[in-house]
Amino acid sequence: MKTLIVHAHPEPKSLNGSLKDLAVSTLEAAGHEVRVSDLYAMNWKAVVDAADYGPEASDRLLVARDSGRAFEAGTLTQDVRAEQEKLLWADTVIFQFPLWWYSMPAILKGWVDRVFTYRFAYGVGEHSDTRYGERYGEGTLAGRKALLSVTVGGPEAHYAARGINGPIDDLLFPIHHGILYYPGIEPLPPFVLHGTDRMTDEEYADAAKAWERRLLTLESTEPIPFRPQNFGDYEIPSLQLKEGLEPAGRTGFGLHVRG
Amino acid sequence: MKTLIVHAHPEPKSLNGSLKDLAVSTLEAAGHEVRVSDLYAMNWKAVVDAADYGPEASDRLLVARDSGRAFEAGTLTQDVRAEQEKLLWADTVIFQFPLWWYSMPAILKGWVDRVFTYRFAYGVGEHSDTRYGERYGEGTLAGRKALLSVTVGGPEAHYAARGINGPIDDLLFPIHHGILYYPGIEPLPPFVLHGTDRMTDEEYADAAKAWERRLLTLESTEPIPFRPQNFGDYEIPSLQLKEGLEPAGRTGFGLHVRG
Numbered sequence: 001m002k003t004l005i006v007h008a009h010p011e012p013k014s015l016n017g018s019l020k021d022l023a024v025s026t027l028e029a030a031g032h033e034v035r036v037s038d039l040y041a042m043n044w045k046a047v048v049d050a051a052d053y054g055p056e057a058s059d060r061l062l063v064a065r066d067s068g069r070a071f072e073a074g075t076l077t078q079d080v081r082a083e084q085e086k087l088l089w090a091d092t093v094i095f096q097f098p099l100w101w102y103s104m105p106a107i108l109k110g111w112v113d114r115v116f117t118y119r120f121a122y123g124v125g126e127h128s129d130t131r132y133g134e135r136y137g138e139g140t141l142a143g144r145k146a147l148l149s150v151t152v153g154g155p156e157a158h159y160a161a162r163g164i165n166g167p168i169d170d171l172l173f174p175i176h177h178g179i180l181y182y183p184g185i186e187p188l189p190p191f192v193l194h195g196t197d198r199m200t201d202e203e204y205a206d207a208a209k210a211w212e213r214r215l216l217t218l219e220s221t222e223p224i225p226f227r228p229q230n231f232g233d234y235e236i237p238s239l240q241l242k243e244g245l246e247p248a249g250r251t252g253f254g255l256h257v258r259g
Numbered sequence: 260m261k262t263l264i265v266h267a268h269p270e271p272k273s274l275n276g277s278l279k280d281l282a283v284s285t286l287e288a289a290g291h292e293v294r295v296s297d298l299y300a301m302n303w304k305a306v307v308d309a310a311d312y313g314p315e316a317s318d319r320l321l322v323a324r325d326s327g328r329a330f331e332a333g334t335l336t337q338d339v340r341a342e343q344e345k346l347l348w349a350d351t352v353i354f355q356f357p358l359w360w361y362s363m364p365a366i367l368k369g370w371v372d373r374v375f376t377y378r379f380a381y382g383v384g385e386h387s388d389t390r391y392g393e394r395y396g397e398g399t400l401a402g403r404k405a406l407l408s409v410t411v412g413g414p415e416a417h418y419a420a421r422g423i424n425g426p427i428d429d430l431l432f433p434i435h436h437g438i439l440y441y442p443g444i445e446p447l448p449p450f451v452l453h454g455t456d457r458m459t460d461e462e463y464a465d466a467a468k469a470w471e472r473r474l475l476t477l478e479s480t481e482p483i484p485f486r487p488q489n490f491g492d493y494e495i496p497s498l499q500l501k502e503g504l505e506p507a508g509r510t511g512f513g514l515h516v517r518g
Contacts, residue, residue: 010322014319047269047299047369050269050270060272062270105372163500164488164498167511178424229423249510251508252429256425
């Protein structure tokens with residue numbers, strides 16, 4: 001595998017830092033190629049602004065259009081072009097981050113906002129009666145897999161089907177489906193550690209073993225079976241799921257998972 | 260009302276900028292006090308790091324603990340303390356932002372990550388057999404209301420109950436419930452504009468009228484009826500919703516809305 005690890009934690013000696021280091025050593029020892037985007041160490045610029053698009057930034061900035069123009073003209077900033085190149089190089093992308101306020105840290109959201117430009121990650125492909133662009137299962141990054149490795153402070157019960165925080169699968173859906181599957185990446189079931197604010201050495205040893213097992217079986221792990229957009233499950237152009245495709249009682253985000 | 264507007268768009272002449280300006284003029288003309296945190300204009304630092312906690316940052320940074328210590332010691336950075344003070348001053352908070360990759364722009368997520376410190380927004384209140392801290396309906400910011408004003412590029416159908424992007428209420432749940440209701444703020448139903456990538460002057464005029472109507476009726480608008488945590492609906496400490504409280508067929512995030 002060619003694995004890109006995108007890492008988002010300010011403390012190298014944190015649990016997230018340890019899991020990232022373990023991923024590098026485990027994958028390399030197994031003969032895989034690994035590259036790391038350690039966003040804090042890179043002092044990653046988190047905020048989209050006109051400077052991202054160089055001469056393609058219009059006087060009244062239009063984020064989608066201007067980012068697409070800069071992508072096509074090759075005038076995106078060097079940091080963004082380097083990340084796009086890493087994504088094209090990789091066949092597997094691992095995101096290592098703590099769940100902060102039920103989503104990714106701002107520095108990682110800023111990586112998505114800046115790297116996933118128009119014409120690269122969205123605004124790709126033609127629209128017709130049978131296709132609504134290349135997205136959700138198709139797109140620039142098709143053929144790649146991704147894995148979220150997420151540390152969560154609270155206990156697992158709070159993120160269960162009836163837990164007050166909401167089910168973890170639903171909290172991660174906007175990342176799995178909206179960010180990754182949209183430009184064609186197939187997300188694998190996530191690696192989630194709970195109760196990480198109070199982890200003992202013994203618990204860490206168990207977590208590290210489980211993480212190594214996940215890393216060494218990535219190639220044989222089935223992705224989350226999201227429904228591709230342009231293959232008959234959705235009305236076009238309303239992109240509503242056709243009636244009757246889902247198991248009885250399935251609603252919400254879960255509609256977009258097959259079976 | 261005392262209204263704080265938190266605004267997150269890089270272009271002052273954008274739709275978001277216009278909606279923010281209209282909110283200021285409409286509310287002030289109606290006799291309300293308004294303060295604005297224009298995050299791009301403030302050059303808001305989006306990224307949590309050790310510099311946020313001054314002398315309270317430990318050698319191995321622990322974000323929750325160190326942010327709580329710095330909050331209690333009064334050594335948080337001036338920019339963060341100013342935002343906490345504005346939140347305590349306000350009775351109503353409006354968030355104006357574009358939906359980027361199914362969530363808020365990184366600069367706004369970074370406002371949450373940095374301003375919502377331990378002991379201010381979480382880690383508040385005692386734990387007992389009947390209470391699990393002050394959160395979800397209680398907390399430092401109880402008594403306040405909030406409104407998300409969100410611009411969405413795609414059409415409304417794609418965000419409907421069966422739409423491919425997922426229902427907009429579910430996409431906003433982690434913000435409404437996880438970020439706002441958690442420290443006690445009551446979120447109002449959001450103001451969402453769709454199809455904003457291709458808005459005509461006529462459509463903008465209609466949208467502006469609808470926005471003025473929402474702004475002038477904020478005080479009589481009922482909040483989203485989320486279930487408070489410590490008043491009998493949840494098992495403690497598992498924080499699972501007790502069986503049988505929800506309408507038949509309700510699952511997922513919707514479990515945490517009454518009625």
